[in-house]
Amino acid sequence: MKKLVILGAGTAGTMILNKLEPVLDKDEWHITIVDQYETHYYQPGFLFIPFGIYNKKDVIKPKRDFFPSGVEVLFDSINKIEPKENKIILTNQKVLNYDYLIIATGCKINPDETEGLTKKGWYKNIFDFYTIEGAMGLAHFLKYWEGGKMVLNITEMPIKCPVAPLEFVFLADWWFTEQGIRDKVEISFVTPLDGAFTKPRASKVFGDFLSKKNIKLVPDFSTGSVDHENNKIISWDEKEVPYDLLVTIPTNMGDELIARSGMGDELNFVPTDKQSLLSKNHKNIFIIGDATDLPSSKAGSVAHFEADVLYDNFLSAIEGRPLRAKFDGHANCYIESGFGKGILIDFNYDTEPLPGKYPLPGVGPFSLLEETKMNHYGKIMFRWMYWNLLLRGAELPIESQMLMAGKRK
Amino acid sequence: MATREIAGITVEIDEDGYMADHTQWNIEMAVILAKEQEIEELTDRHYVVIEYMRKEFEENGTGPSIRKLNKQSGVSTKELYQLFPGGPAKKAAFIAGITKPHGCI
Known part of the structure; x- marks a missing residue:
């Protein structure tokens, strides 16, 4: 055997x-x-x-x-x-x-990699949402929060699901609006990247979304430590961002x-x-x-x-045959943008996210790099697909290689 | 591919403005490229990093992450940021004449 x-x-x-x-x-x-x-x-x-x-x-x-x-x-x-x-x-x-x-x-988060992160504030006014414990703790905190400075920081790249931090602040903007306290919450998005995302066109689109939603973008900020006594995150080059609530994406490691x-x-x-x-x-x-x-x-x-x-x-x-199948770096992400809408991106190693229609060229039903209600439904529907098709290895009606058809340059 | 002149030599540059062929690089170029990144003087510590970046690039085809730099070059992350304020991995790669490190997503 x-x-x-x-x-x-x-x-x-x-x-x-x-x-x-x-x-x-x-x-x-x-x-x-x-x-x-x-x-x-x-x-x-x-x-x-x-x-x-x-x-x-x-x-x-x-x-x-x-x-x-x-x-x-x-x-x-x-x-x-x-x-x-x-x-x-x-x-x-x-x-x-x-x-x-x-x-x-x-891979998983490793909060102990950052000095001060898991000290006094951890799961008091500092939470992650990449673990069930962090997400549940944050849900409880938000129920009673009356507002202040909410800072989301990406400690260092790479991270699991690189669009999730953007989704989090988009949803937070929506949620605080629903709660009637949006005017009492200042939201900041702190990232080591030089913009909202790594790839230029998507970075511009997401950057515009952030400013439209009155979310402050703090780029080029690599978090070195957390001053949990004074509620500040401090970068390696000694810039500071104060917070009342820190939603952190800690270092990700294998x-x-x-x-x-x-x-x-x-x-x-x-x-x-x-x-x-x-x-x-x-x-x-x-x-x-x-x-x-x-x-x-x-x-x-x-x-x-x-x-x-x-x-x-x-x-x-x-069977001793040459390995001919080639992975092209294809990724496909539904991004919740709040208020029942979503954005979809589709890209690979060489092609950045572009606008267009997906998966059927010219038809959709999903729109790439645009905010639509249909994209949001795609995300909600995905949970069923995940449990019932994806994990079970069933064929999905989408190609594993990224296609240029349906995309506009 | 676009070209530019550095220290009297015409070199190829990529779309990010980084040198496309690291074998065209020399120390005089490093001094000029450093000034463009607002680093007035290159010290021995800068050169430790620059040499490590080039060695890493020759072996792996990409510059190292800050974490790898810190672990293997013997220069702490804090010092890296003092030497190359704003973005050690990107700035040191620019000065070392190698392409921009791949930002993973």
Whole structure:
């Protein structure tokens, strides 16, 4: 029997498992998936929790519901990978050998990387919304808040779902308006980038949205520390922004297991060939989703498009054929802009987000880089698609390669 | 591709205004490029960073992140910001004659 091990049963790991399991011969292949947690979180839903749109039960399901039968499932934490020996050592000392390994261990926030962040103010008037605990804590805080300075800061790039911070401030503007306290809240968006987003045209569009919504953009601000006594964030070059409520996007890093295995870069991301998704250092290891070091977004849509490529290349690899499928960096993001509207962007390594119609060129129903009600419905509908189609590895009516058709230059 | 003259030599530049071919770079150019970034004088510490940036670029095809710079060049993040106020990774890359580091999204 040949052995395939998948590490991580989040969005990426579950998707690739569901794509590969039906096509690998059960008499030839033994498949194991390992994850330390039994609960699957619908992470795009965390954004809506602080504003009371979703609650906890809307974003969780048992991971087991998404595993095909006949797969070995281990709910254990992983000590390390020994790639030269083709084996994995679990925390309970159990050893797993593999012929092929797929790493899908994701990334997570690491607030302890920033001095002062997790001291006195943490979960008092400082919250993240990238964890269920942070999002729920923030929901509770906002219920009773009467206004003041709300600062959102992106500590450093890259981060998971790079549009989520923008969505958060857009939704906050809407929510405070609904509560009748928008005039009592000053909203600032603090980023290490030189504008609202990395890519020029989208950056301009989002920058205009920020100013239209009276949200102050503070660019070129790399957060070095938090002065929790005086409620200020301080940049490495000693600029200061005071806050009453800090909504923070802490440093994002890959899992510590990658560091323990000596397989990561300075942020514990695994060096990955940006087209084939094969490890740069090991011929029998593929990486998918947020765990890679690719210059693409860390997002579920990206993991989904990667899964199509990895599927082809995995089947080629096990048959000794060349890896012909190429990932193009495709990402597709629905951006909530508040007041029941949304913006959609579609882009890849080489092409920045452009205006147009999606997925059907000229028809839509979604509009790219424009604010419409239909885009918002797309986002709301997506949760159903995620649980029922995406995680189960079903084909979606969208191409994994980005298309220029329907886009205007 | 666009070109410009630095220290009497015509070099290729990319759309961001960074040198497109790092092999055309020399120390006199660094001094001029630094002045354009409002750094009047390049000290030994600046050169530690510049050399590290170039080495990293030659090995990996892109400049390092600030975090990697801090970890591997022995220059702390705080000092990096003092040496290259505003944006160490971008400014040091500009002066070192390599392309702008990829902003990941």
